[in-house]
Amino acid sequence: MSAPAAPSSTLAPVPAPAVPPVETMTVIVNGKTVQVPKTMPDWQGKPAPTTMLQAAKIAGVDIPHYCYHDKLPIAGNCRMCLVEFGTPMMGPDRKPVLNEDGTPKISRSVLPYEPGTSRGAIACATPISPGMEIYANSKATEQMRESVLESLLINHPLDCTICDQAGECKLQEYSVQHGKADSQFVETKVHKPKAVDLGPRIVLDDERCILCTRCIRFTRDIAGDDALGIVNRGSYNTISAFEPGKFDNNYTLNTVDLCPVGALTSKDFRFKMRVWFLKETKSLCTSCGTGCNITTGSREGVIHRYEPRENDAVNGPWMCDSGRLNYRWVGRADRLKQVLRTAADGTRQPVSWNAAIESAALILTQAPQGSVAFVVSARQTNEELFLLKKLATHTGALTDSVAREGEPDRLLVSEDRNPNSNGVRLIGMAFTEFGFNLTKIAEGIAQGRIKTLVVFGEDVTRVGIGPELLAKLDALIVSDILPNATTAAATLLLPGAAHAEKRGTFVNVKGRLQKFQKAVEAPGEARPEWEFLRELVHSLTGHNGYRTIEGLFNQMATEVPAFAGLEWAQVGDTGVTVQI
Amino acid sequence: MSTKVVDRPPLTFYERTYLPAILGGLKVTAKHFADTVFKGNSVTMQYPEERWVVPEGYRGAPYLVKDQDGATKCVSCQLCEFVCPPKAIRITTPGADGLTADRKNAEKMPKEFEINMLRCIFCGMCQEVCPEEAIFLQKDYSITGENRESMIFNKEKLLKLGGTHAGVQKWKNKLEEAQAQETFPVDAQ
Amino acid sequence: MEAINYLNPTAQMILFSALKIGVVFGVVMTAVAYAVLVERKVSAWIQNRVGPNRTSPFFIDYLPVIGPFLVKLGIFQPAADGLKFLLKEDFTPNYVRKVYFWLAPAITVIPALLTVAVIPFGSNLGSEKMVIADLNVGILYTFGIVSLGVYGIVLAGYGSNSKYPFLGSIRSTAQMISYEIAMGMSVIPIFILTESLNLSDIIRYQAEHGWMILKQPLAFVIFLIASFAETNRLPFDLPESESELVGGYHTEYSSMKFALFFLGEYANMIASAAMMVTLFLGGWTMPFIDALNLPASSLLLGFVHIGVFFAKMAFFMIVFIWVRWMLPRFRYDQLMDLGWRRFIPLALANIVVTALVVALFNN
Amino acid sequence: MPQFTDLFFYALAGLTLLFGFLTVLNPLSRSPVTSAMFLVLTILCMAGLFVLLHAFFLAAVQILVYAGAVMVVFLFVIMLLDLKADERRHINKIAVGLGGLSALAIAGTLVASIVKTVPVSQTAGRLAEGETKALGRLLFESHILPFEILSVLLLVAMVGAILITKKDLR
Structure with missing residues (x-):
């Protein structure tokens, strides 16, 4: 186990801001006007311009996303969070153009070469501007999502019956909520390596990967062990470890939690229990004095896994592998059972x-x-x-x-x-x-x-x-x-x-x-x-x-x-x- | 929903003597008696010797099936176990090192698959939910055993009883597709 | 055999009576067992079924053709049934009134068997009359004994200390008392005609003057229907109507005690059939054939008479069974209405008319 | 065989008395149903006594009417009423005294009449001989008036009973 050299700032508990006078601006999400701060803490807790995704969340609208994670740097590569939006129209006099009823006239974003077609923006990386309107449920947005999902599923093997992620898979969930019933893709899927041994605790199924790079960013930026990367080009893009089999820092299993699909799976939990059977209980890790918050997954009196439970005051959304795997002793056969x-x-x-x-x-x-x-x-x-x-x-x-x-x-x-x-x-x-x-x-x-x-x-x-x-x-x-x-x-x-x-x-x-x-x-x-x-x-x-x-x-x-x-x-x- | 009271037609004197009822009864019973005794038109089926022809779509005992190559179709997805209303199905998962599948590329197969036939209510939910077409309600309706343990059918028994199912061989097709794509630049494992 | 003639008359009478009692008892018990089989078979045939056809004892393998046929007819079923009743657990619920609970089945069976004593089931074999007790009030004796049969049912309901048996027994009691009156009154015209209460005399009268069914059809109909009610047979099986009362007065009974109720019911059926044969169908006589109409002159004829009697009785048994599938059960008020407001006045009118006719024409 | 008959007579008479006693005062059970059942047995024994007297008709009617019909109705009523209270009831001393007195009076009358009776010869006693016809003649010829009065009495009782049950006729 190599000692990870993590940026010390990562775990500095993000204190609930002592309400400094925050500058706010008004945006409209799905027709609902909300006041949102101009800046919000980014993954390191530093102030950064508020994005459309954060603004929508404040308005109570969840925009589907894969690569975005509020505790990771923004990559913006999955395109899932594409939304249609509009900004107030400006006249030549730099004054907002008004409608007849006095409301500002909004110009919807369109493709420059095809003005009839909406142009979406990735909500996770696009900062908001005053008066901006976000159409998270519009027909154009839905179409964009459909197309993105169709594209992501082109090479996805659809082996949910075998996949450990089934039941907590974002690809499954969004396909049901936003996807199409059928695919236009009739060609043979690209078959990629299955069951790649990345490290002592991690197995990778490249076919299932949607290349969101959450695992790469976590390992590089949080764990401080730049062990993962993407190799090859086009349809043959695959995640790979710098040294196959040596992805072995003490935080590797967090990539399993981060992976929105079933590409990265835990060897410990692999093929052990389907997640929908697990009873989730809020508990604590007892392996050290940190007291990471965990969720215990158990079925019929047997504990099957620990997962970190987000608590910014203690562990953020992470936990170490050694603590996570330290549960088997609870069910040991030689437990004391008699008075x-x-x-x-x-x-x-x-x-x-x-x-x-x-x-x-x-x-x-x-x-x-x-x-x-x-x-x-x-x-x-x-x-x-x-x-x-x-x-x-x-x-x-x-x-x-x-x-x-x-x-x-x-x-x-x-x-x-x-x-x-x-x-x-x-x-x-x-x-x-x-x-x-x-x-x-x-x-x-x-x-x-x-x-x-x-x-x-x-x-x-x-x-x-x-x-x-x-x-x-x-x-x-x-x-x-x-x-x-x-x-x-x-x-x-x-x-x-x-x-x-x-x-x-x-x-x-x-x-x-x-x-x-x-x-x-x-x-x-x-x-x-x-x-x-x-x-x-x-x-x-x-x-x-x-x-x-x-x-x-x-x-x-x-x-x-x-x-x-x-x-x-x-x-x-x-x-x-x-x-x- | 109003109730319509239908008047009973008054009985004639002849009817009130019960004679027409008695004669009618005599006629019907005599006809059936003669049918049975002289024509042999009995509806009884002599059960252990004569057997009922089980119709298509009958929901008998659920068994596991194999594909044309004799491979277990079940991939231990546990949906049947989840959906089973009386909790009759119990699957033991293969575990992490579990490439116990008897065919390539499917990665997974149940270590043990048990159906408690005493609990089973033959509802067919397992068949309906199975994404692999691996379990079917078949035509067995008379399942007996000498004790409770013998009524819990294990994987071996279920597969033996279930026979072969001629369906699409999804995993085999996938494997063949992957083998055909020799151009893939990264060595698989 | 010669030795019998040297015995004194009393000893002879006791010997022959014992013999007759033994034989009649055996025959009645067998008849009851086979009545159950006939009931099951006939019911099955009427319902397009097969009926019992499985019981086959070990020796059936040695009978080539006849054996399987007998098995198919269910000839051995009664033995199996009897064995089953004997071997089943005799269950006594702990809330019953034990004495009455045990007494009731016995009280049901005994009167049913006692009635047979006065029935002349044949003319004579040699010099011995084919009746156990040739009482000069035979018919009254029969009614008296039959009326005691009610106690079995009353006590079964009371002793079971449970609501379904109790309701069943109450119904049964009311039904039986009511129909006893109609039944008793229906036979009075016969006595007016025959001027005797002795059953042998009645048969003799019928041999001379023709069957009573022709002279007293109304009395026959009333007697027939009343005997359905008296034996708790459909359409008057209200005491044990299973859709309302589970099993009626024998709900709480099992094993041999239940078998006794069963036995009593069928013995009652046999007794009723025998009474009807004696009173209305000329007993052992056959019209138009002198040899059969007169007391038997030879042993063979004596047996033929017994055969004739049993044949007539079998006919009534079949009627009992057949009617079960012909008519639905009566409602309780309809039953009472039929008994009190139809049959009793009709029977009374029949008495008056018969008496008038006899008074006007016989003198 | 007169000895034989005598044996039967004493046995039946003894049983009649025993059952009669148990009907009124049963040390084992205070259930009215048990009392009624002993009364039935008493009636049956009396029927047996009639048989010994060759009064077959009377014996049969005794069983038919009393045991077969009247007592069943008795039982019927007892069963339908809630008699738990009666089973617990204490014996009323005054009632016992009065009952004893009347029992004594009846016993005295009986003894007196037995003493006064002149034994008749066996043959003379067989006037009716159990013959129904003879009994009928006796009733309808020599005793027609009391018989008819009784009939009227019964009719009146019946009408009265019906009137009592049909309350709304009033």
């Missing part, structure tokens, strides 16, 4: 949740103050950490978390590989530097002061509390998702749920509080941690609340200063920024 308790004779036996919570409550009630320690993971949600904090306070316990670090890149990947390190800090389960208390806990166990250890989502044997120390404990309450050395030593094992199996909130490295939703059911007896922690807290402190995740969050917001004033409903799909 286990070590009986008096040393054997571990499955018990019911009620029994497990009862014995956990008993252990924590009987433990003398200071004899308990908590090691929690920065992968737990804020709500779970909040409940754990209540338990820790109740038992006067030492608490800590485990840091997890890796190589950052300049685009999205963060150094911190825990999704909720800031949540742990804000709730007070660990100091700014994780691991400060771990040594104390290890010492305490070694000296016999600490007899009960509660571990949530971490393998403590890797951070200095080895099996020989764990053996000295009276009780080891462990909740985790996948088996490890700590879960193997647990006297009470509570199977938890992955982030895709529950609801909750994380705080990312920049202090963005974001929530995620449940996509699939937890396997076996595994339950979302906050559900059983809520019962445990009730058994211990008698606090009988937090029946729902909403209620729990709102309660947390009243007790944790950093979240003060927040409410679950207030944290929208893209989150809110909190003080860290």
Whole structure:
């Protein structure tokens, strides 16, 4: 994985402009008069003259397009956004010519050599001018679209039955909305290479490509890895990698999202599931502290893919390949599915949740103050950490978390590989530097002061509390998702749920509080941690609340200063920024 | 929509004795009796021995078909699975490395294709939606099994039951077209 | 055989009675089973169907031509049906009134079988009269016993503790009581003519003076129709009209208990047919042939008489079955209207007229 | 065989009394339907007693009219009414006392008449001999007046019953 040298400005969150006095001009879209700013931010956030496409969008009219993408440089090569337009007619005296009723007379754009035929302009690259009229639905516009689609489909193989893009393919959608039923093209189609191996994660089908160059622009301008280009001429134009098979930066899969047709497909998702089966759930990537917004595609309890979800405050419309492909562990066969308790004779036996919570409550009630320690993971949600904090306070316990670090890149990947390190800090389960208390806990166990250890989502044997120390404990309450050395030593094992199996909130490295939703059911007896922690807290402190995740969050917001004033409903799909 | 009340014609004395009704009944029943016993005009079909002639267009059990070259026509597009009202169809997709198709150029074929005949309602939606003309409602109407598992037909069984369909060989034609265009300057893979 | 003659008369009577009871019981049960088959076959033929033609026991393979023919006729079907009834699960719903629920099928069957006791189904075999009990109030006995048959249906409806059986039994009870009156009154002119209530006497009278159907056609018609109502046959099968009442009074019954109701219905049909043959068609006699009109002088003739009786009875059975497909079911009010306002006055008028004629011409 | 007949007589008489008792006071069931069914059995046993007296006509009519028709109508009414309340009803002590008194009175009358009766010879008792014709003659010749009075009484009762059911005739 080569570190991409991306322009640093790309991800600078485009702040909702603090409403500077913007100069506006009036345009008319489909007969509707709208005021639009003279300039709008371009793909880099710099002000650029507003285009017809942007003006139409402000007016609520979507102009079909392929090559245009608001986060990519404008290429203007697909011609899909051709629209008919008109400008106010100017007299020789540089005054607008008026109609009899006083309205300005509009001159429609026509072909200079064929004045009877409308001349379209590509809406994505044509700046507006005052008084301009855009005819996004006129007959001439529709004809232009029809012709463009017919042209794009000349060499398109129409193998939608096989194509992974079917169902979310712009070519399909626009063909239905704007295309013609039949083609005038009767000659044999040009057959281009199929299933070209571009890189470790990308397959290219050249026949399907409509040469919009979105992938080329993204790779060059956003990922900073000029690996793709167009070769050959005319009908034989094909996309190609500079070095075939070596298109392998950490952002290649974004080209699959960008590709409006099924030319670029993900090897991971190839032929796996048709997109119309997927249930889309708003979620978060947990692979690092950036907390990219994602959409989880799942069907019948199985996650099939992650896709980035646009959030300009965090990740824009992109996400890295490593995060995107890090979903298989949720459905791993060796997930913890049973509630286990070590009986008096040393054997571990499955018990019911009620029994497990009862014995956990008993252990924590009987433990003398200071004899308990908590090691929690920065992968737990804020709500779970909040409940754990209540338990820790109740038992006067030492608490800590485990840091997890890796190589950052300049685009999205963060150094911190825990999704909720800031949540742990804000709730007070660990100091700014994780691991400060771990040594104390290890010492305490070694000296016999600490007899009960509660571990949530971490393998403590890797951070200095080895099996020989764990053996000295009276009780080891462990909740985790996948088996490890700590879960193997647990006297009470509570199977938890992955982030895709529950609801909750994380705080990312920049202090963005974001929530995620449940996509699939937890396997076996595994339950979302906050559900059983809520019962445990009730058994211990008698606090009988937090029946729902909403209620729990709102309660947390009243007790944790950093979240003060927040409410679950207030944290929208893209989150809110909190003080860290 | 007004209701029209039709007057019942008053019965004559003769009719009120029920005699004409009885005699009419006797006549009809005697005629049918004689027809059956003496002429052998019975409508009963002796089912296991005699079989009904299934008409064209009958909607029996859906089976998968092969093309003239013995290749599976299905490309695992899963439209039938999507459209199936009782969710009787279950397709296992081939996956990323899935050039499991038994003919070139179609790239894709289902790894497994199951129809639960206990769930199937023989509506014909799958046939209607299939873009590859790979599944057809055929003439089987008496499907039996000894347990529930045996009523789930897998791909092998469906293909065996379905037989060959003489239709357009879309993917084969495409392949031949591509092979004919030797002038294409870029080496395919 | 000689040993019989040395027994005292009482022992002889008991022996012969037991024999006759056994044979008659066996014959009636067989007749019931085959009546069901005939019903199924005739119904099938009337409806252009085939009817049961599958049951074939293992030994049929050894009968070359006749075997397949018998199978086609469904000769072995009753055995299969009987076996099926015996082997089916006997299901008792837990809300029923158990005692009455169990009692009802038995009470339905017993009177139907008891009626046969007084029917003279032949003249005599040797010196033995071919009637189980030659009562001098035979006909009254029959009516009395038949009237007890209602209890089976009433209790079936009451015991099932469920609405369809209850409605069915109520209907049935009202229907049977009503038509019993018409039925009873229709036969009084016969007694006026024969001056006896003994069924053997009535047959003797008919042998001498011609069949009663010719002298009392009105009485015959009323009796015939009333017996349709009494046996719950179409067009008067309102108690179990399946389009309204599911199965009527035997909705809740299954297996052998249901079979008993079935048996009772057909036994009642047989009893009615036998009564009609005895009262109106001269019993075992045949007119115009002296040998057949007089009590049998030889064993052979005795059997011929029995044969004649059964032939006449079979005719009525076929009529019962045939009428089922000729007429639609009556409406309940029509049924009651027919019974109370048509048949009872007609029967009364018939009595008066007959009595007047007898009084005027016989003296 | 007089002994044989006597055996039947005592058996039937005993059963008649038993069933009669169970009709009025059944320890196992307080359902009116059960009572009615025992009454039917009582009537059947009485018919059996008539048979023993060679009064076949009376026996047949007893079954036909009482068991076959009257009791069915009784049952009919009992079934159609909601008798759950009756099944739960407590025994009224006064009613029991009065009933006992009248039972005693009837028993006394019966005993008195049995004592007074002069046993008749078997042959003399067979006047009617079960012959319907003889019974008819008895009714229509020597007892014509009471018979006709009874007929009128029945007719009046019938007309009355119809009047009661047809409320809107008033």
